[in-house]
Amino acid sequence: DTAVSQTPKYLVTQMGNDKSIKCEQNLGHDTMYWYKQDSKKFLKIMFSYNNKELIINETVPNRFSPKSPDKAHLNLHINSLELGDSAVYFCASSQGTITNEKLFFGSGTQLSVL
């Protein structure tokens, strides 16, 4: 069974469209994250939720809106897509928010904005 699964794996869309990426974890973890990996492979955190509550919100445009219906799910909705949004988006989870815990990552969603 996949621990952290995200869909779709690939997403190709036009500028200006609205799209969503879904993420689910079956590890029973309390904390979930969204990371963005750019074309140079640099990873940057976007959001973190703990038990459905937002705890980290980095300087991300408000076109990006995370939603956590329950602690096993953290979806990412993006409005008015721009060319610069093209990247690989990774969902991750951890047991809690203790700083020494390891993260479990999904396999990523390759977003291409044309």
Next chain:
Amino acid sequence: AQSVAQPEDQVNVAEGNPLTVKCTYSVSGNPYLFWYVQYPNRGLQFLLKYITGDNLVKGSYGFEAEFNKSQTSFHLKKPSALVSDSALYFCAVRDRKGSSGSARQLTFGSGTQLTVLP
């Protein structure tokens, strides 16, 4: 603010030879340090972490890393490289004093592409 530097974008090593992937860090307090590996078209996988205690940490797939506080380094090592070790390796740090917001986040280095040649 915390940061991580991986000075080498690319490391090439022959199969069977020892490998080292370098990492240095900067935190205001004491660090928690991690290594993750990313295979093509996959998410990151945890390799090992340093929390406290012995400076030499052993992890998955025969990898180990040595914490050096005076040099603020946490280099990843393996005595004998395999072709299957070829992947992208990320070092990451968290400040132990991080109590809220961005201080809780895991800061990643820019990654080092390891290629093991047969």
